[in-house]
Amino acid sequence: MLLREVEYARPSSVDDALRLLGEHDGARALAGGQTLVNVMKARAASPDILVDLNGLDELKGIELGPDGTLEIGAMTTYTEIVESAEARARPILGEVCAQIADVQVRNRGTIGGNVCSNDPTNHLPPLLVAFGAAMTIRGSGGERSVPAEEFFLGVYMTAAGPGELLTKLTIPAGKGDGFASLPIGRDGTCIVNVAASLDGGAPRVVVGCVDAVPVLVRPESAEDDAVRGAVRAAGLQPPDDVHAPAEYRRHLAEVLAVRAVRAAKERAS
Amino acid sequence: MTPETARTIAVDVNGVSYEREVEARKLLIHFLRDDLDLTGSHVGCDTGNCGACSVLVDGVLLKSCMLLAVQADGTSIRTVEGLGSDGELDALQQAFADHHALQCGYCTPGMLMSASWLLERNPRPSEEEIRRAIQGNICRCTGYVNIVRAVQAASGQEVSE
Numbered sequence: 001m002l003l004r005e006v007e008y009a010r011p012s013s014v015d016d017a018l019r020l021l022g023e024h025d026g027a028r029a030l031a032g033g034q035t036l037v038n039v040m041k042a043r044a045a046s047p048d049i050l051v052d053l054n055g056l057d058e059l060k061g062i063e064l065g066p067d068g069t070l071e072i073g074a075m076t077t078y079t080e081i082v083e084s085a086e087a088r089a090r091p092i093l094g095e096v097c098a099q100i101a102d103v104q105v106r107n108r109g110t111i112g113g114n115v116c117s118n119d120p121t122n123h124l125p126p127l128l129v130a131f132g133a134a135m136t137i138r139g140s141g142g143e144r145s146v147p148a149e150e151f152f153l154g155v156y157m158t159a160a161g162p163g164e165l166l167t168k169l170t171i172p173a174g175k176g177d178g179f180a181s182l183p184i185g186r187d188g189t190c191i192v193n194v195a196a197s198l199d200g201g202a203p204r205v206v207v208g209c210v211d212a213v214p215v216l217v218r219p220e221s222a223e224d225d226a227v228r229g230a231v232r233a234a235g236l237q238p239p240d241d242v243h244a245p246a247e248y249r250r251h252l253a254e255v256l257a258v259r260a261v262r263a264a265k266e267r268a269s
Numbered sequence: 270m271t272p273e274t275a276r277t278i279a280v281d282v283n284g285v286s287y288e289r290e291v292e293a294r295k296l297l298i299h300f301l302r303d304d305l306d307l308t309g310s311h312v313g314c315d316t317g318n319c320g321a322c323s324v325l326v327d328g329v330l331l332k333s334c335m336l337l338a339v340q341a342d343g344t345s346i347r348t349v350e351g352l353g354s355d356g357e358l359d360a361l362q363q364a365f366a367d368h369h370a371l372q373c374g375y376c377t378p379g380m381l382m383s384a385s386w387l388l389e390r391n392p393r394p395s396e397e398e399i400r401r402a403i404q405g406n407i408c409r410c411t412g413y414v415n416i417v418r419a420v421q422a423a424s425g426q427e428v429s430e
Contacts, residue, residue, distance in 0.1 A: 001296070001315045001334075002294065002295075002299075003294035003295075003296070004294065005274060005292070005293075005294055006274070006293050006294050007272035007273060007274050007293060008272060008273060008274075008276070008293035008337065008339050009270055009271065009272040009273070010270070010339075010340075011270055012270070016270055020270075020272065024272075027272075033335055033336065033337075033340075034317065034335055037296070037317070037334075037335045037336070037337070038316055038317050038335065041315065041316070049272045050293070050337075051272075052337075052340060054340060101405070102320070102404045102405025102406075103330055103383065103386070103401075103402060103404065103405050104320060104323055104330050104331050104332045104383070104405045105317070105332070105335075105405065107329050107330055107331055108329075108331050108332075108335065108336070186401075186404065187401075187404060
């Protein structure tokens, strides 16, 4: 497919990238391109300028702090996370990244692209909310940190606004995590997915694919009934589509929440 | 660093150096096929799903319909034309032929690149590992059974019944 005519720049520093994104209304950051290039083919997005972040080594890499905190550059690929010894400090992260799409996509797609595209069916937004991760956003006015649960604002919309870049994701130490999903085929798009974390007190159960943003549910305990009841009480209004009616998605949300919490309990113990 | 609608790129493809001016909007697959006349890599779905356009860029398996040609500037690319030598099939290609791992052949270039990438990293993959490695490559003829057998044979392993 021939894309609409577009200008291309490959900045060599984050500051240069921010300047380009800030100076041009029609400029858009190009991360792994595994979503953006395809929506450009379909003309669902038609940026005037692509600011390619692939030359920015300062946005790549995984660091494990002495307290177990993981700092992951936004341009780190899924494959790099899957293969990283450091990332195993929070094992579920690599396990979930290994379920995304296929080898080729994982080799190019990035953690930052996954969360910034914020497609409601993506794997990582619910997981990062469950972790209580912090997202570092840089703009011309400086840098700020946004909790994951405030980062996702709507379908394809995040707190990283025009002229800004997500630069880093900070994931606290922990291991009591679970993830359960019903994908369309092995490693396919999720119909519903649920991430759960038992670190830091009451369970954090986060349901994906049922709303514009991941839905955080806080059951009083990690018992099956408490989890199921809390998800039911959230009053989810999931979409109705060719893959599943809304009622079935509501049912899946409860079932998968219980499975995710059970997996988290097993790992926590 | 000013945004440009076209730029000159230099790439090495299967050991041959090329320098060409390309439009920024041109996908790598079209650069390979239309500008370099390397038509082994196929355009199947053009939506990033089918994997018929898979190539290695600096040794990394990618779908060349989701990369701009300008992004490949300075890289070393391997396409299906780079497998085998002097007109001879390599072991993997020969195994595909021996085990009837292709029917219409449309997916084969991408399938070979994915399988060769797998075998470079994992010389004796299990059936499960083979199936996951070719998950990004869609074949509508074979049901994958003979493709899995061919990869097993190419890696010197017993072929699944």
